[in-house]
Amino acid sequence: MQAQFLAGGGLGTHRPVDTAARMSNHGKAICRVAVTAQTDLYAKAGAMVAYDGFLQYEAVSQTFRRALGEWASGEQSPLLRWSGDGALYLADMGADVLNLHLDGENLSVNGSHLLALDATLQCTVEKVKGVAMMAGTGLYNVQVSGTGWVSVTSRGVPVVLNCAEAETYVDPDALVAWTTGLEIRARRSMKLGSLVGRGSGEAMQLGFKGAGFVVVQPSEDTADRLKIRG
Amino acid sequence: MSRELAKASRVRVSELTSSTDLYLGVHIAGPGLTFDISCFGLDAEERLSDDRYFVFFNQPNSPEQSIRLLGAQEGDSESFAVALPQVPETVHKLALTATIDGDGQMSQVASGYVRIVADGAEVGRYSFTGTEFSTERAVMLADVYRRGGEWRFAAVGQGFDGGLQALLENFGGEALEENDEPTAETPVAPIPVQAPAPTLVAVPAQPAQPAEPVPVGVRVSLTKYTELPECPGWVQQNDNLVRATLTKGQDVLAVQGSMVAYQGKADFAYEASGMLRKLVGNLTGQPLKLMRVSGEGQVFLADEACDLHMVRLEGDSFCVGSDRLLAFDANLEYEVRRIEGEGLPNGGYFTLQLSGHGTLVVKTNGIPVLLPVTPVPETYVDVQALVAWSKGAQVITTAPVRIRRSSYAGHTAQSHSLQFRGAPGNFVVVQPFEV
Secondary structure, eight states: OOGGGGTTSSSGGGOOOOOSSSEEEETTTEEEEEEOSSOOEEEETTOEEEEEEEEEEEEOOHHHHHHHGGGSSSSSOSEEEEEEEEEEEEOSTTOEEEEEEEEEEEEEEEGGGEEEEETTSEEEEEEOOGGGGGOTTOSEEEEEEEEEEEEEEESSOOEEEETTTSOEEEOGGGEEEEETTOEEEEEEOOOHHHHTTOOOSOOEEEEEESSSEEEEOSOOOOOOHHHHOO | OOEEOOTTOEEEHHHHOSOSEEEEEEEEEOTTOEEEEEEEEEOTTSOOOOGGGEEBTTBOBOTTSSEEEOOSBTTBSEEEEEEGGGSOTTOOEEEEEEEEESSOOGGGOOEEEEEEEETTEEEEEEEEOGGGOSSOSEEEEEEEEEETTEEEEEEEEEEESSOHHHHHHHTTOOTHHHHTOOOSSSOOOOOOOOOOOSSSOOOOSSOOOSSOOOOOSHHHHTGGGBOOOOOSEEEEEETTEEEEEEBTTBOEEEETTOEEEEEEEEEEEEEOOTHHIIIIIHHHSOOOOEEEEEEEEEEEEOSTTOEEEEEEEEEEEEEEETTSEEEEETTSEEEEEEEOOTTOGGGSEEEEEEEEEEEEEEEESSOOEEEEEOSSSOEEEEGGGEEEEETTSEEEEOOOEEOOOTTSTTOOSEEOEEEEEOSBTEEEEEOSOOO
8 A cells, every 4th residue: 555545544644753852752652762873772671663774672781781680580681772773663552651851860760661761871770668669660760860861651641740849749659750869758648547447548658858850640550561571 | 831721621811821912823734734824803792793803814903903913933823912901892702713725624734733922931722633623624723702801711623614714604704705805715815914013922932843842851851741830729730630729628539549649738538428338339349439638738630541521510410420530529519329220230320419519520531522412312322431411411221222242252242321311401421431
């Protein structure tokens, strides 16, 4: 079928748009990355839906994998390193994709929400300690810093809350990312009534305070779709 | 800060900006399409009683210069400057429209928006794409209208068959031949619009470009997800999130676990619902567990990225399926109604009837359809896709409808539907998802 048959029809409007940006949104759920020979990209394994151009991928190097260490309990690498010259299309089960540009900033992303990041960014994986352990969305947090692009997924259209104006409490299951350097504490809203099985359904929140912001998604699904994937 | 306005949403201009000198920018583009963008100044009967208030490329100014056409600038295909205090009392509504000049239909529109700029900053934006339209050749984009002594903005986005001529006739503009105005059939080369006088006009400092700008810094990348400015009551943050601003004595009842974030001092407590819990919980196996949210602060509510819809009750009654309700003002009265019917799953269909003055939030999977209910013919709805209906609609269960579904092994060959009928003005809301 010739491509022009699609023109004016339902699919004709969905051609990719060339943009100058390294990462751009194609619709809500697809992240388009312009991979160039200068900059490699780390992407979540299994997130690639299409690519064109001369691209190849490999499991992340041994040292990097060691750094990521316990991120994935299996043998397989959680991230793939993409290199070459072309366009890479990434998506994660129809979740909304946010493309963020870091300008020497620090961002902490919940491991299961990370879709892709530039290889030029420094990234450290830390096991979530203490209270944040309760967060059902993933046991590992990725701290990303430096200058470059990072792509994050959110189930539904997210909201960005400024923690400087007021201490912000977030349901751990709805947490997507936050700027590092915030003071984090847990708040339990359990009452005596909760002990006899009459809880409000909101047992614990994470409180964020300081100059920075948190990204919150409108969904609390704890099912970690991404862990199942090999 | 720019506020994203959804289709069919209405907002007071004073909520967006304190300024009364507005710049309305319209962007609409599609491959091979040219558009005429016009502004109709309509009277209380929505008629164009004075054709001097039909502002378009041949008539770029209204008589007292309160509505002026500025031409394409700053990424907008067309723009208008409106000085609201100068608009005469006889003009009740300014309707912004776009019509296709030449061949084409609205579904070919690639992208478009209407934005409101005041004091050099964009304060509101309504975006649309061609997928919302089909073969229409014109679209009523947005209205700025008077209501109760103040100006409001409505994002209309309503397609209209026929071109500019049909639109003019719709507004009662019979002056077509006398003024020798162009029609869609006989396009006249538009006379070049003089460059607008720079005074009065609030030109945005940061032009909104159709091409994606390259953002710098995380904060810039996330601008479009920023929290909406503070205001009392309920606010729709985006399609999937609502925000309730709590004040003392005005509690909110919400489905347990629907809070995703809050700022301030909010308290979440178990809400005993008595009969409600007993009925809904015991019989349907789908307990509607509520919590009472009280205190002072702002609470964000959402559920599994469902589309959320705010409904404002002003003394009327509204019935919502018990599994389709997200939250409501605690001062609304609610009672459980059970619709019994032969063969309905779980012995009946449970709904909450809410009445009083306040807001409730309904969740749907996908964009719902609102069907008007009339005495004859009746409207039939699949129980599993039913979301809500107005109280005046009378519900009758019908005998199971036979559907051929034998191709799916394991499916029953029958489904249940509810029949609705009622006085005109009643409606039923159906979602594109069978729970």
